[in-house]
Amino acid sequence: MGRHSCCYKQKLRKGLWSPEEDEKLLKHITKYGHVCWSSVPKLAGLQRCGKSCRLRWINYLRPDLKRGSFSQQEENLIVELHAALGNRWSQLAAQLPGRTDNEIKNLWNSCITKKLRQRGIDPNTHKPLSETKGGEDKVLTISDKTSGSSELKLLAPTTGNLNSIVPQPAPPSMSVADRNQTERSSSKNFVTSTKDFSLDQFAAASHESSNSMDYFPLRNSVYSPNLSMHQTLPLWFNQNSRLFDMNSELNCSMISTAVPSGSRPIVSTSVDLKPTVSIAEDDSLPGFQYLEAGNSSNNSASTGNASSGTELPSNNSLFESSIFQWPDLLLNKQAQIQLGAEPEDLKWSEYLNGAISPSTDFQNQSQLFNGSVKEENQFLTDGLSSWLQPPELFGKDFQKISTPFKQI
DNA sequence: AACGCACACAACCGCTCGCTA
């Protein structure tokens, strides 16, 4: 097997997509969805293979994408999730609404690994480089992660009061330019910046806590090849796409609405995720991962009331023990990831400027797809909230693609 | 101003998996 059959066809364009191609693909997918990617280029009038069209849609044209640089909280989350999931970029992306696996992969390879190494952390094992010398750079494999207890290993310290050894982070309120500048400075001079507080904490915890690399297990494994995730994970969604722990007192009332059979136990691209890490006080009480995802369209935070969103109990002392400041993450998740939260947001319908009629009834459109559309029907049924994008984040991309649309 | 380098991002390639005939 191997190469996709359509790729053997000759005279197919390769390389960067032109605005005209983007427009054709966007129009086609918006109007008809994709029943079969291999047929999309022909139907859309593109000299591309279906695979290329799919990739372009997923990584660039999909309207629920959140473009722009990653926030510190997102980076922290990626590091944390990578410790648990390894190079499963698609699964990581599922936990980061609006981000693609490609984006996360690029960020990891180009930025995060470098930072971790500079701080003495092996990005593959998430352990101090000093510990992994000799066998380092070994990429985690499924067998690595499932050996022994078949428990997920999520990086977190099991002992010690990390508040006593790590500084409290300053709010990551720097501008992108400032952050980039700081990043460059810090990477060259090894000067700690506020932008990197969590990785610094990460490193500090790694070096200063004798047991800092004692991974605590998740209660169940997502790696079991014989069981689907919803059978093994203690993480469930109710019908509002809330992911909750079955043992959580907070969410026990939701169990009755737990995942319908066959539904995908991952966070859709339009929901918010509030990851927290609990740390077992007692070895007999294994820690577990607690992920909560609120539907953007339903979450009260999406209305602008960030304080009334679904939150973990304030007395969750586990927060304070995490080397990653999850409470901070929660607030910033609501403040930054909540699509449509920023007043300067730009509606995609405006951005498209006619490519898609502003008066289009997306509910009706979703009916047109009638199940033929997979991921993208999510944003259609979620309504326009998923189409909101901060204009400054588009940058050159916005300018590039907007030109042809204005001609329509 | 020109050049080279480093980086970020986009896209391609090869592979696996699941479905179906």
Next chain:
DNA sequence: CTAGCGAGCGGTTGTGTGCGT
């Protein structure tokens, strides 16, 4: 059971851009 096909994933490469010299 097997082969063919499509979808998806992860690794890798290509390219544009910004910055320093």
